Amino acid sequence: MTRLLNEIKSCNLCREHLPFAPKPILQFHRSSELLLVGQAPGTKAHESGIPWNDPSGVRLRQWLQVSDETFYDPKKISIVPMGFCYPGPGTSGDLPPRPECSERWMQSILSHLTNVRTIILVGAYSSTYFLGAGDLRSKIRDHATNASRFVVLPHPSPRNNIWLKKNEWFERESLPRIRRKLGTA
Secondary structure, eight states: OHHHHHHHHTOOTTGGGOSSOOOOOOBOOTTOSEEEEOSOOOHHHHHHSOTTOSHHHHHHHHHHTOOHHHHTOTTTEEEOOSSSSOOOEETTEEOOOOHHHIIIIIHHHHHHOTTOOEEEEESHHHHHHHHOSSOHHHHHHHHHHSSSSEEEEOOOOGGGHHHHHHTTHIIIIIHHHHHHHHTOO
């Protein structure tokens, strides 16, 4: 597993598409029981090398009711985004995650994470990869209460405040169910 992580950390498959030199940001360990799959690191994560090291991460940890210590312990939580490097700025937020990462590495990583009981999918890119096409709202609602190993969350970015305001049911109804499902309520 250490060899796999070192191979990923030296990956440069999408170098020509990135605004900065590749800097894969992820954490995983064979003993973790929780896998968090988001989009791609943002600029603050790229600068620090720490995943979810921004206001989105603060909100995510609040939603999950986990401490920074727990969140950043790879033996407890593996963090594997769909794209491992900052993809660059888009017109309204960052560009989508580069597809090369998930195409090249995701199945290899998953094959090593044999203790994972729950997979938290943050946003549309990860939920589509793992669950197929479909409405994100429906996926969030369905997976908040069903017995599957998946939990689906909207992206916690402050840029998503409009979505959260239009979908107040998420924090009022789904989030408490998700916390119970995760055992953090």
